Amino acid sequence: MFEWRTNKWYLASTGKYIYGNGVLFYGGSQGKGLRGASYIGSIRVEMMRDGVEEYQMLTMIEDLLGEKAAKDIVSRVSTNVVRYLSLPNFSTSGWSSSMDEYDIMAAVRKDMGNTLEAAVRNGQCEHKWNGGEVTEEPTCLEIGYMTYTCTECGAQRDEYIPAYHTEGSCFKITSSTVTCTEDGTVTSKCTICGFEKIRTVSARHNDSDYYRYESKNNSVHNVFCTECGQLIDAVAHLSFAYKENPTCTEKGSQGIRCKLCDYSAETYSFDAAGHSYVDGTCTVCGETDPAYAPEPDVMKGDISGDGKINGMDINIAKRILSGTAEPTDEQLVAADVTGDGAFNGLDANLLSRFISGSINDFN
Ligand SMILES: [Zn+2]
Ligand SMILES: [Zn+2]
Ligand SMILES: [Zn+2]
Ligand SMILES: [Zn+2]
Ligand SMILES: [Zn+2]
Incomplete structure (x- = not known):
């Protein structure tokens, strides 16, 4: 058992203690002298x-x-x-x-x-992670790491990359004894380290990876081998009910389908829903309304467009009403102070009362 020993001993010739290894603070005469401190810390x-x-x-x-x-x-x-x-x-x-x-x-x-x-x-930032970089390459048997950095605060996050053997793409099949009708073994070899693994595999006609399905009638579909093309079996459809809702532009449908072949039955279809435009944009799919024309950004009453509502505006209003002036679209919107979609005598009346100060707004 290690025992902490401060290496302090008494030196009779000077009448003082000497400090050495293991001492954390120097005190007394040894501490003094250095900036007058009575105790100083050691390195x-x-x-x-x-x-x-x-x-x-x-x-x-x-x-x-x-x-x-x-x-x-x-x-x-x-x-x-x-x-x-x-x-x-x-x-x-x-x-x-x-x-x-x-x-x-x-x-x-x-x-x-x-x-x-x-x-x-971290936690005070809603991180925006960059694309990440591989900070540790995986090996055949050991995982690696991908490090992502937050572009806002610099925080980092690791995600592991599976070892090559776990992920499996490093293996290439080197030999196989499997046939359409006989079980066999498949040997594959790691292209990096040469490790070989051998799997026992079912005959192709017992392996659904090699099946192609074709609807025969309302109740069954035929199963063919993708390798030799032979008819292996005829089995009941794997039917399920489905419903696809219509979108703004595409029809929807409802019915019964087979999971494996192209069989379907009882099929209803729904018309496309059409866009729901609000202010020129479809609230469902975000499509822009091609017919949308935004109302010009004008100040009600400012028919001249000079930023002020004054005598000049009532002048123009009168000329439009009498037919001596041809208004632009913007001028018509500005002149329609009631906002009812038409410019008429009521608008001109409100405008002159506003200018004379007898009303404060057009509502
Ligand atoms: Zn962050
Ligand atoms: Zn390997
Ligand atoms: Zn076959
Ligand atoms: Zn089927
Ligand atoms: Zn839409």
């Missing part, structure tokens, strides 16, 4: 403080981002300072050659702080 205590801080940060990172994120940081520095640069998973290639190992340690520490800060901010 050892500073290292312990940094170590405790890093341990706390790593624990927080593990809680927030998972074990892998914490391990990634640990793998960049060993706790054994003497050995860490020689660790196989610590690469110095990303660092400038002018940096010494203390700079590198500081850079890793800074990275850890940034990672933690982003993770803490």
